[in-house]
Amino acid sequence: MSIFINNNTKLLVQGITGRDGSFHTRQMLNYGTKVVAGVTPGKGGMEVEGVPVFNSAADAVKQTAANTSVLFVPARFASSAIYEAIDAGIKLIVCISEGLPTIELVKITAYLKNKDCRLVGPNSPGIVSSGEAKVGILPGHIFKEGKVGVISRSGTLTYEIVDHITKVGLGQSTCIGIGGDPIIGTKFIDCLELFAQDNDTEAVVIVGEIGGRDEQDTAEYVKKYFKKPVFGFIAGKTAPPDKRMGHAGAIISGTSGTAAEKVKVFKECGIKVGDTPAEVAQLMKNELA
Amino acid sequence: MKVHEYQAKEIFKKYGIPTPKEKMCQNIDEVIIAAAKEIGIPCVIKAQVMVGGRGKAGGIKVAKNENELKDYAEKILGMEIKGIPVKKVLVSEAVSIASEAYLGIINDRTTKKTVMMACKEGGVEIEEIAKQRPEAIYKVYADPLVGLMSHKAREIGLFLYKEPKRAFECASITEKLYKLFIELDSSLAEINPLVVDTSGKLIALDAKLNFDDNGLYRHPDVESMRDRESEDENELLAREQDLSYVKLSGNIGCVVNGAGLAMATMDLVKHFGGEPANFLDIGGSSSPEKVKNALEILLKDKNVKVIFFNIFGGITRCDDVANGILQAKKDLNIKQPIIARLTGTNEDKAMEILKEAGLIFTQTMDQGAKKAIELLK
Structure with missing residues (x-):
């Protein structure tokens, strides 16, 4: 089992004819993901890697019964592509695109309310359910089927930690990159609610970073409701205040959102924190292997 | 992106938010003329720098006569506040104050909504109040699809002021500030x-206005307000080349793909007892050219004694990074030792490209960080 995506995922790639869209369509197909359709307005009728391209998401869903979409669309067109996917009846939208203005996410969040649809991202590297499906840009070869759920605000740091988990002999059930923006569709807690019910997930690792207080809220949630062991890592201990560290959401405002504050709350709430990515995997090995 | 107080107030004026009579000046003569012809004496001279604590640093003074005006203008225009030289001042009418309050707008990460915040105390650090006395802050949320409803703006007004006239004047200012916030992709609007x-x-x-960097593409007029002199030259240069760089004070230069891993790399250097010189994210699909540009920026920092590449290839191809390193070594005459941890996509090709280049290779980021520290001993 897994969460969000699995063998039954039928994937629509929005922006499939672009450089990144076509490259990663091939990578996702190689991993075994059922990529059933692509959309690029004006390029309907084409094929990319054998996948039919449609002019609209609605057409693609009608013809192929796609239930999940992934976005490789330039930032300025990404919000309209998200609305299009919502209206086409897609159940899970994974937005890889980066650089959406924050106010767009405020509006999208409101539009999604009371709809049977979830957004992951923006600025997400994607989701992998090991051995079943890969949606996004995460490198497939570092994953191994296993019992650890991974939730992360980062991209390559996620790969680093996944790689360590694999190398200590544990594997991953599902790994979700929730995205590095200040406002995102799916947060740590949303993922934990699903991991709680997933029988194949025996433990979870949360990879957080400076900025905001999602990690603190998540830690309180873990303490109150989450029964499986949780491990953690926080990036940005050496980050100076009031400087954006790459991700739009990775900024310490004044004295709020520091790594030290997050590590402290994690520990107080029973989350085992590693000082380095290697140490996180070692902690997991000691307890789970 | 941040703008100066005088720029924020220019925007306020466009939106009909009342501001004092003011003029921005860049030298003492301008200050004297502005005071004599437009503003009057007494007046306030305010240093225009984008850091907090201007008042405490002596950057805001009330001039009661011409002698004080000259004296303060000279002092403030020559001073540095938190390391930033003051090149502009705002000469402002001296307002006789009956009461002060706080009004601000942000997009709240937790509720995912735009929130107006009001506090009956003015001149406060709102984040400190939020931590110590959250009950002192009154919050009102805008409906993301409808906007800020008028009765919600009046709620703010009535919280701050008893007299209805004043409360409704405040409601009108709140609505104008919200309009500005939404229309210009602001990330913080504060009075x-x-x-x-x-x-x-x-x-x-x-006035304080910050703007969402991701929204700037649709506001060239806001982008044109950018004060290049007040930003770090290398950080600007990096951004123009689609790189993300922040200078720190150490001597181990870090070049990494991805922001999270870049932070984790700095943390790791520190964890093993070293000092990172910078945050540097070369981004996703990195071309050799971009890697070379990154090294060029990194080496402008003369403290850098050793360079640590930490690359986990996904979209980033290790062979592209390797070619960039090779090119930079040729063109930039790099003397510092380079430690390279290159793993993931095309790592074998990268090793082949770099085998004659005199680099130190490590398998893991732990080994890389330790090696960098060892070389400095």
Whole structure:
């Protein structure tokens, strides 16, 4: 089992004819993901890697019964592509695109309310359910089927930690990159609610970073409701205040959102924190292997 | 992106938010003329720098006569505040203050909504109040699809002021500030303090506006307000080349793909007892050219004694990074030792490209960080 995506995922790639869209369509197909359709307005009728391209998401869903979409669309067109996917009846939208203005996410969040649809991202590297499906840009070869759920605000740091988990002999059930923006569709807690019910997930690792207080809220949630062991890592201990560290959401405002504050709350709430990515995997090995 | 107080107030004026009579000046003569012809004496001279604590640093002074005006203008225009030289001042009418309050707008990460915040104390650090006395802050949320409803704006007004006239004047200012916030993709709009003067009029005495970097593409007029002199030259240069760089004070230069891993790399260097010189994210699909540009920026920092590449290839191809390193070594005459941890996509090709280049290779980031520290001993 897994969460969000699995063998039954039928994937629509929005922006499939672009450089990144076509490259990663091939990578996702190689991993075994059922990529059933692509959309690029004006390029309907084409094929990319054998996948039919449609002019609209609605057409693609009608013809192929796609239930999940992934976005490789330039930032300025990404919000309209998200609305299009919502209206086409897609159940899970994974937005890889980066650089959406924050106010767009405020509006999208409101539009999604009371709809049977979830957004992951923006600025997400994607989701992998090991051995079943890969949606996004995460490198497939570092994953191994296993019992650890991974939730992360980062991209390559996620790969680093996944790689360590694999190398200590544990594997991953599902790994979700929730995205590095200040406002995102799916947060740590949303993922934990699903991991709680997933029988194949025996433990979870949360990879957080400076900025905001999602990690603190998540830690309180873990303490109150989450029964499986949780491990953690926080990036940005050496980050100076009031400087954006790459991700739009990775900024310490004044004295709020520091790594030290997050590590402290994690520990107080029973989350085992590693000082380095290697140490996180070692902690997991000691307890789970 | 941040703008100066005087720029924020220019925007306020466009949106009809009342501000004091003011003029931005860049030298003492301009200050004297502005005071004599437009503003009058007494007046306030305010240093225009984008850091907090201007008042405490002596960057805001009330001049009661011409001698003081000259004296303060000279002092403030020559001073540095938190390391930043003051090149501009705002000469502002001296407002006689009856009361002060706080009014601000942000997009709240937790509720995913735009929130107006009001506090009956002015000139405060709102984040500190939020931590210590959250009950002192009154919050009102805008509906993301409808906007800020008028009765919600009146709620803010009535929280801050008892007199209905003043409360509704404040509601009108709140609506204007919200309009500005949404229309210009602001990430922080603050009137701090919002004052009532002794004649009973509401005035935005100080203004702070930050803008969402992701929204700047649709606001060239805002982008054109960028004060290049007040930003770090290398950080600007990096951004123009689609790199993300922040200078720190150490001597181990870090080149990494991805922001999270870049932070984790700095943390790791520190964890093993070293000092990172910078944050540097070369981004996703990195071309050799971009890697070379990154090294060029990194090496402008003369503290850098050793360079640590930490690359986890996904979209980033290790062979592209390797070619960039090779090119940079040729063109930039790099003397510092380079430690390279290159793993993931095309790592074998990268090793082949770099086998004659005199680099130190490590398998893991732990080994890389330790090696960098060892070389400095």
